Amino acid sequence: MKKVLIIGLLLMTFGLHAQSLKLEKVVLTPSWQAQAEYAGIYVAEARGFYRDVGLDVQLMHPALSTSPIKYLKDGSAQFVINHLLSALKETGNGFRMINLLQISQNSTQVIVSHTPIQRPEDLKNNRIGIWKSGFTELVYLMNQEHNLNMEFIPMVNNINLFISGAIDATIAMKYNEYYKLMMAGLRLKEDQVLSLANVGYNIPEDGLYVTADYFRANRDLCERVANATRKGWEWAAEHPEEALDIVMEATKKYSVNTNRPAQKWMLEKFLDSMIANQEGKRTYVLDPSALDEANQMLLSMKLIQKRITYNELTEP
C-alpha cells in the first residue's frame, strides 16, 4: 500500500513537471488597452492559474483604433474579450464565435453631455463620440429608435475630444471614461449623464470568445482557459487590493497611462456589473433572456438577419 502511494506521488510530481514543460501557448486579446476591466485575466496569469492548467496565455492588447475581432479573424489571437452585441453581429454575419464565459452581466455604458440630458431626445442632432473599436451598437440602436439624427465621431482616445469641446456628448463606460472625465476636472452633474441601462438598453457586455472552429478543435483547452479566467476573477473579487496591484503592474507593463485610484474605481464598478440581476452573484453564464433582447435589438437594426440561438453561441 505504501509503495503504491510513493509511486503515485512520484508519478504526480513527474506528471506535473512534464505538464509544465510543455505548456500550451495561446494568445488572448482583451477588448482594449490594459486596465482593471481585465483584472481576472491578469490575476489568472500572475497567480499562475493558467500555468496550473498547462497553459501559457499570452496577452496581446489591440491597437487603440482596432477591434479585437480583427485579431481573432487573422488568427493572431485565439481568445478575445468582446461585447455580446458585436459577437452576435459577427456570428450573424457568418463569423461564428463561441461564448466561453459571460463576464459582465449588465451594460455599463453611459452618455455624458456638456448640456443636461434626461431623455434620449435631448441628444438630438448632437455630435457624439463613439469608440472606433466598436461596442457602439446600443447607441446606434438608441439613435435609430429615437430618431436622434446624431453625428457619430469615432475616436480612439477616450475623453480628449469631449474635454476639448470638439464634440457635444460622448459615450463612456461608467467604470472607465466616466471616471476619467471627473478626474479631468469636469464637474459633471447627475443630469449630464444618461445611463443606457436606465433607458432600456441593458445588454451584457464583456465575454470570453473563441471562434467556433477553434472551440471544436480545442474544447478542453477552451474550458481550461475559461475556468482559469473565472478563477482569476473570483480571486480578484476576494482580494481587490492585491488584484489592483496586479492590474497596476499590467498597466505599467503595457505602457498604459493610468493611476491606481482610476483602476480601483474601474475594478469596483466592473465587479458590480458582473453580478447577475436575478441570481445576485457572479454566474459567468449568459442569461438567455439577455440574449433574446440582444437578438431583438440587432434584428431591429438589421444588423443580423436571423435570431442567433443560445446553443449556437455556446455549443458549435
Added chain:
Amino acid sequence: MKLPRLLTPSRSFSAKITWRVILTVFVIFSIINYSIYRTTRNGILSEAIERYHGMAEATNEQVSSALGAVEVALTNNIPIVEENLDEPDNLYGVVKRILELNPNIIGSAVAFEPNYYPHKGIQFSPYAYRDNGEIKFKQLGTDEYEYHYMDWYQIPKLLDRPHWSEPYYDSGGGEMTMSTYSVPLHNKDGKIYGVMTADISLEWLTETLHQLDSIIINRGRQGNNNSIDIADNPYSFIIGKGATYIVHPIRDRIMNETFFSYSQLTADTLDDHIGYEMLAGKKAYQRFVNKDVDSYIFYSPIRKTEWAMGIVVPSDDLFFAARVMGAIILALMILGLLVVFGICQKLLNQVTKPLVRFAGSVNEISAGNFTAALPEIKTKDEMRQLYDSFKLMQTSLVSQINELKTVNEEKGRIEGELHIARAIQMSMLPKIFPPYPDRDDIDIYASLTPAKEVGGDLYDFYIRDEKLFFCVGDVSGKGVPASLIMAISRALFRTVSAHESNPAKIISTINDVVSVDNESNMFATFFLGVLDLPTGRMRYCNAGHNAPVFVNGEDVHFLNVESNIPLGVMSGFNYEVQTVTMPYKSNIFLYTDGLTEAENAEHCLYGEEQMIKTIQQCVDGSTKDMILRMEQSVANHVLGAEQSDDLTMLDIQYLRKQDEVIMHRQLVIVNKLDEITRLAEFVESVCEEVTIDPSLTMNLNLAIEEAVTNVILYAYPEGIEDRIYIEAVCNPNPRRIKFIISDWGKAFDPTTKDDVDITLSAEDRPIGGLGIHLIRQIMDSVNYERVEGKNILTLRKKLT
C-alpha cells in the same frame, strides 16, 4: 553663585530694579520686535508672491515663446504645402525642412483626409521625425495607426482651428510623450482637406520646469527620484486641459494621473477648487494644505495651450527669510536684554554699594562707636545728601551723648547733694524720743517717712517758757523745692515762736514771709499749736492742714479747726487762733495727708475712718505705741505698694495733773503808780504766808513791781483808769509760786522783747527793755498770753 541671587526677585534693591527694568524693556522690545516681524513678514510674503508669480511668468513666457515658435514655423510652411499639393511626395521635404529649421520640433506631418490622393490609399500623411539625431521619414497612416481618429487630427478638424493636443504617448508615431500642434488645412472652398502638425517632446517642457525647480529649491531637487517627499519642497508642475499631469516632479504621475486623482481622495475641497481654477485659466495664488504641509500654490495658464502651470511652495520656504529675520531679531533682543541687564546690575551696584557700607557704618554706630567711619562719597548726588545727613547725625549724637553724660554727672551730683540735703532736713527734726525724758507732764512721739529722697513734710516741737510749741506741715510737691520751703517754714517757726506765743501771729508771720516773692507758687499746709504745759490749755492755728485727732480716753474726735488757707497763698491773710484745754492723759494726734491718702495697689486709700479706728485701738498706750501701731496699720493696708507721699505723724500726750494749791490770793489795783505800795504789801504778805526768805521776797517784789509798773505806765492811754488783777498761787511738790498779772490794756507781750543791752545808758534803752530783763533774771519763766482782750502775764518761780 551670583546668578541665583539675581534670579531671586526682590532679594536686593538692585535686583528688584534690574528685574523691573528688564521686564519693562522686554515688553517694549517684544512689542516693537513683533510689530517689525509682522510687517516684515507681510512684506516678505508679498515679495515672495511677486517673485513666484514672476518666475511662473518667466517660465510661462519661455514655454509660450517656444510653443509660439512652433506655431509660427508651422503656419509659415502652410503656403509651401499648398504649393506642393500636386506633388504629394514633395511634402516629405516640406516636413523635413520644418524639423531642420526648428530644433524643438521632433516630428511634423501633413495628414490628409481619407482618400485625398486615391492612389495613396485611405490614409496619406508624410511624416518627418527625429531618430537618434537623424531626421527620418515615414508615411504615418497604417492599419495599426489610423491617424484620422487621433486627437491631434480629429480635434482641430472638428473645432476647425489650430489646437495643441493633450500630451500623449505616441506608440505608433514618435514613441515618446509628446504634444502635437495641429493646424487644419483648408482648400479654396474652405473645406478641410487635411491637418498639418508639429510635435514637440515634453522632455523639453519637463527640462524647462526642472530648471525652474532648481531655482526655487534652495536645497536642490534630488534627480527624478519618485520617492522624494515633494510636499516638503517647492516644485512646479503643468497640467493639461484634462487636468492630466504633463510635467510633475514625480514622473509616474505624468500622463497617468490628473490633478484630481489625489485631490478627490481627500475631503478637503480647497485643492479641488484650485484644480478647477487652473483649468478655467485663472491666475492666482492660494494657501492650502499639501499632504499635511501648509503650502502656497501659484498658478497661471500657459498661453497658446489650455494648460496651466502651478508652483507649490511650502509656507516654511516662503517664510524662510522672515523666520531667519525673526530669529535674528530675537537674538538681538536677547542680546539687548543681556546688555541692559548687565548695565543695570553694574550701575545699580555702583549706586547701592555705598548704601550697604552706610548700613555697616550704622551698625557700628548702634554698637556704640559714634565716630565710626562713613563710606567715602565722591559724587554730589543723593548719596552725598545721605552722607551729610549721617555725618550730621553722628555729630549731634556725639554732642548729645556728651550732654547727656554731663547731665547724668550733674544728676549724680545733685542726687548726692540731695542725700546730704535729706540728712540735713532730717537732722532739723527732733528725732530723739522721748525728747524730754526728765519731764513727766508730756509724752511726744513722731515719725516722718519721706516718699522721695527729700520730702516736703515737716514736724517740729520745742518747749519755751513752759509752753510746748509744735507744728506739722506739708509742702505742696516733693523733692528739693518742697524741702527748701519746708526748711524755711521750720526755720521761721523756730525764729518767730522764739518771741511770739500766739499761734495765729506766728503763722501769719510765716505766711507773710513765704508769700513774698513766691514765684514758684509753692504753698504749705501747716498746723501750729502752743500747749501751756502748766495749765493744759492749748492754743492753735491751722493753715489749711488736716484737722488733728483729739483723743481723750474713749473720746476720739477730730479737733475743731478753722481751715483758713495754706501758707504762701496770700500774704496778709488774717489767721484765726483757737483754744482747747487738754485734760490729763489726753492726746492730740497730728498727721499729714500721706497717712489718710496712703494707697494700696488697687488705689484704695487708707482713709480717715481706718485712722480713727486704729487710734481707738490704742488709746491707752504711749505715743510711741500709737505711732508704731499706725505705721503697722498703714503698712498692712498698702502691702508694699510704692509710697506716693510723705507720711508724717506726731502724737502729743498731756500728762500733767492739776496741782494742789496751798495758797491762792488776789489783789486788784487801778492803773496808778500810787497802787505800787499796795502791791508791795501784797507780795510781802504772800511771801510771808508761804515762808519765802526775805531776799527772795525782795527779788520777787522787784520783779512783780517792774511788771505791774510797766502795765500802769504803758498799757493804757493817758487818763484812762482801769483795774489790774494780781493773782498769787503757791503749789507744793515741787514747791513753787506764780504770779498772774491781768489787765485790759492794749496788747503787749513783754516776753517778745529782746533782752536789754545793759551796756547802753538808761535813756538810750527802749521802753521796758531793762524791766523784762530784770524779770527774766529773777523768775524761772515769764509767760504772756492775750486772751479775750486781756493781757495775761504769768511769772513763775520754784521755791526750794
